[in-house]
Amino acid sequence: MNDRLEILLIECLDALEQGEPVEQILARYPQEASQLRPMLETAVALSQLNLQPSRAAQLNAKKAFLDYAASLRSTPPISSHRLGRMAPSAGSPDGRFCSRAAGGRHRLARQCLFAGRCAVWRQIALGRSRYAI
Amino acid sequence: MEDELTLLHRARSLEPEALAEIHDTYYVPIYRYVVMRVSNHETAEDLSSEVFIRLLQALRDKSAPQNTLRGWLFAVATRVVNDHFRQSYRMHHTELDESLPGSEDSPERALEGRLEKESLRHALRELTEEQQHVLALRFGYDLPIKEVAQTMGKSEGSIKMLQARAVAMLTRKLHPGAANT
Numbered sequence: 608m609n610d611r612l613e614i615l616l617i618e619c620l621d622a623l624e625q626g627e628p629v630e631q632i633l634a635r636y637p638q639e640a641s642q643l644r645p646m647l648e649t650a651v652a653l654s655q656l657n658l659q660p661s662r663a664a665q666l667n668a669k670k671a672f673l674d675y676a677a678s679l680r681s682t683p684p685i686s687s688h689r690l691g692r693m694a695p696s697a698g699s700p701d702g703r704f705c706s707r708a709a710g711g712r713h714r715l716a717r718q719c720l721f722a723g724r725c726a727v728w729r730q731i732a733l734g735r736s737r738y739a740i
Numbered sequence: 741m742e743d744e745l746t747l748l749h750r751a752r753s754l755e756p757e758a759l760a761e762i763h764d765t766y767y768v769p770i771y772r773y774v775v776m777r778v779s780n781h782e783t784a785e786d787l788s789s790e791v792f793i794r795l796l797q798a799l800r801d802k803s804a805p806q807n808t809l810r811g812w813l814f815a816v817a818t819r820v821v822n823d824h825f826r827q828s829y830r831m832h833h834t835e836l837d838e839s840l841p842g843s844e845d846s847p848e849r850a851l852e853g854r855l856e857k858e859s860l861r862h863a864l865r866e867l868t869e870e871q872q873h874v875l876a877l878r879f880g881y882d883l884p885i886k887e888v889a890q891t892m893g894k895s896e897g898s899i900k901m902l903q904a905r906a907v908a909m910l911t912r913k914l915h916p917g918a919a920n921t
Contacts (some may be wrong), residue, residue: 608908616904624885649911652860653879658772664785665771669763672792676754679800 615639619647744809751809752799762809763792769881770817776880777821777872779861787824791817814881814891818873863913871906878903 608616615636622632629647633640660668750758770791775784794816798804805812864872877888885903889896 608905613901613904613908616908617900620900620904620907645915646907646911649860649914650907652857653875653907653910656776656857656860656879658775658880660768660771660775660781660785660788664781665767668767668785668789668792669760671789672763672796673756673759675793676756676759676796679796680754 612639612642615643616646619643620650623647623650745807748805748807748809752802752804754796754799759796762795766810766813767792770813773814773817773876773881774821776864776876778824779865783824787820788817790820794820811891814877814883859914860910863910866913867906867909870902871909874899874902875906875910 619632619636623629629644629651632647633644636643747758747761751762767788771784771788774787774791775781778784778787791813795804795813864875867875873892874888877883877891878885883891885896885899889899892899894902
């Protein structure tokens with residue numbers, strides 16, 4: 608992409624952000640319209656990607672978040688040293704707590720993404736029976 | 741939403757209402773940023789939850805943000821995503837893309853739309869990390885250029901240029917035959 612086209616694309620993306628329709632923007636640059644069109648269509652496609660979480664995921668995440676906050680209010684802070692010693696290795700059964708946090712749909716539970724964090728969930732489990740598996 | 745400083749002050753005491761408000765306000769933008777980077781809903785759900793767990797730990801450890809929650813959460817989301825990629829590489833784990841929620845279109849149109857989105861998300865993964873970052877901030881986290889610039893420590897002009905190059909590169913990946921884009 609040459610410098611001139613790059614500058615035009617920047618102008619077009621600005622206009623797109625202001626809510627101007629693609630056709631109206633391209634009409635200002637008839638000579639470059641054929642080159643600009645696919646790029647503007649890409650930008651439009653990006654803005655139309657459906658990136659919303661499911662309502663269930665949102666509610667599960669909020670519940671896990673507030674439950675964890677409640678556990679922090681009722682327990683003294685754990686030192687990072689202790690957390691480090693307790694951290695399980697990847698693939699440990701503690702991955703199941705991550706599943707709980709993600710609403711029980713943790714596809715990668717056996718390869719726990721939060722290996723270094725599962726100790727936190729273990730603390731919750733130890734302190735609160737309703738988290739027990 | 742109430743003033744962010746007041747909200748932060750209340751959150752430091754782990755006040756449930758304040759925490760709920762923070763979650764309600766920021767979960768979706770964080771999720772949108774993350775899912776645009778990882779292209780997988782379940783992983784994005786897990787990583788977004790991790791961002792909020794780290795917020796609680798920071799509040800408890802008194803290392804929470806002092807002024808701006810939005811910027812702090814974004815920075816943590818970036819680290820969480822990067823940690824995830826590092827860990828995935830170590831495990832030789834390959835992310836499997838999944839279909840995004842469908843629309844109300846006809847089956848044919850829905851399939852076509854899904855394939856287009858799949859191509860777009862595959863192409864996104866082929867951009868440089870910085871380009872992915874800018875596009876995820878702009879189109880996922882929905883930050884205006886000015887805030888992206890502040891977040892990334894660059895000028896607004898640089899961000900606009902970075903965004904334009906990312907869009908051009910993405911277009912080339914999607915349409916290899918497109919002339920001179």
